[in-house]
Amino acid sequence: MSLMFGKARTCNIATVPEHEPSECNIVILGALGSGKSALTVKFLTKRFISEYDPNLEDTYSSEEMVDQHPVLVKVMDTADQEGPVNCERYLGWASAFFIVYSIDNRSSFDVCQQYMETVTLYTKGLQPEAQVILLGNKLDMDRHRKVSRSDGAALASRFGCLFFEVSACSDFLSVQSIFHEAVREVRREAERSIRPLFISEDKAAISLSSACYKELPAPATAKLVTVKSSRAQSKRRAPTLTLLKGFKIF
Ligand SMILES: Nc1nc2c(ncn2[C@@H]2O[C@H](COP(=O)(O)OP(=O)(O)OP(=O)(O)O)[C@@H](O)[C@H]2O)c(=O)[nH]1
Numbered sequence: 001m002s003l004m005f006g007k008a009r010t011c012n013i014a015t016v017p018e019h020e021p022s023e024c025n026i027v028i029l030g031a032l033g034s035g036k037s038a039l040t041v042k043f044l045t046k047r048f049i050s051e052y053d054p055n056l057e058d059t060y061s062s063e064e065m066v067d068q069h070p071v072l073v074k075v076m077d078t079a080d081q082e083g084p085v086n087c088e089r090y091l092g093w094a095s096a097f098f099i100v101y102s103i104d105n106r107s108s109f110d111v112c113q114q115y116m117e118t119v120t121l122y123t124k125g126l127q128p129e130a131q132v133i134l135l136g137n138k139l140d141m142d143r144h145r146k147v148s149r150s151d152g153a154a155l156a157s158r159f160g161c162l163f164f165e166v167s168a169c170s171d172f173l174s175v176q177s178i179f180h181e182a183v184r185e186v187r188r189e190a191e192r193s194i195r196p197l198f199i200s201e202d203k204a205a206i207s208l209s210s211a212c213y214k215e216l217p218a219p220a221t222a223k224l225v226t227v228k229s230s231r232a233q234s235k236r237r238a239p240t241l242t243l244l245k246g247f248k249i250f
Helices: 036-045 106-123 139-144 149-158 172-194 201-209 230-234 240-244
Strands: 023-030 049-051 058-066 069-077 096-102 131-137 162-165
Touching (some): 036 096, 058 172, 069 172, 131 172
Antiparallel strands (some): 058 069
16 A cells, blocks of 8 residues: 655555555644643643643654544644744654644734744645644633634634634643644645646635634544654653653643
C-alpha cells in the first residue's frame, strides 16, 4: 500500500484506506501563556495543568480512532518565546497547525496573525497542504474576554482556515473533538491532493466562502489508547506521565 502523503511521512497501519494518512502531525503554536501545553496535556491525559515549564518543547503521540479509522496523532507543543522564529523545525513536519490565542489577551491574538502569515506563506501550494486551525482558548474566561468571537472568525476567514473557541480547563471531549477535526481536515486534504483537479465554478465558490467559524462536531467516542513521547519511545522509557514531568497535573 502506498500513501500519497509527502514529506517523509511513514505508513505503518495496514487497515488505513489508501488515500488516508496513518499519521497526523500537529504543531501547536501561539503566544506565551495562551494555553498550548494545557490543550496538549488535556488531549493526552484528560487532565488540566495549572503550572508548566515554558521552555519545555517536545513531541507526544497518541493512537486514536477517528471515524472508525486508526491514526497516530503526534503533537508538537512548541515553546517559541517571541512569535515565529526558527520555524524550520516544524514547517516541513506538520500536517496541521493549531494557532492558539487566549480570548482574554489581545496581544496573544496579535501574535496569532504573525503565525498565520508565516505558516500560510510556507504551506500554500504544497501538496498536500498543511491544515491550519485557529483556536481561541480559555473560553471559560468569557467574562474577561478581549477578543470577540467575530474577530477570531474574521482572522480565520482571511486565511481560509477553521476556527474554534475552546477551554483547556473544561470538558475533555470538546478538546478531543478539535484534535479529531484536525485529523479529518488532514484526511480531506490528502484525498483532495491525489484527485485530479476538476472543480466546477459553483464548488470553488462554496469552498472559498466556507472557511470560518465551525460548530464542533458531536464529540467522538474514540478513546486514548497510548500516551508516549517520541523521546520516551526512543529511549524505551515507561510511557505516560513521566514524559510530562514539566507539568503539574490535577
Ligand atoms: N482559565 C484557563 N486557564 C488556562 C486555560 N488554558 C491554560 N490556562 C492557564 O494559562 C497558563 C498558561 O498555560 P500553558 O498551557 O502553559 O500556556 P502555553 O501556551 O503552553 O505557554 P508557554 O509554554 O509559555 O508558551 C497556565 O496557568 C494554565 O493553567 C484555559 O482554557 N482556561
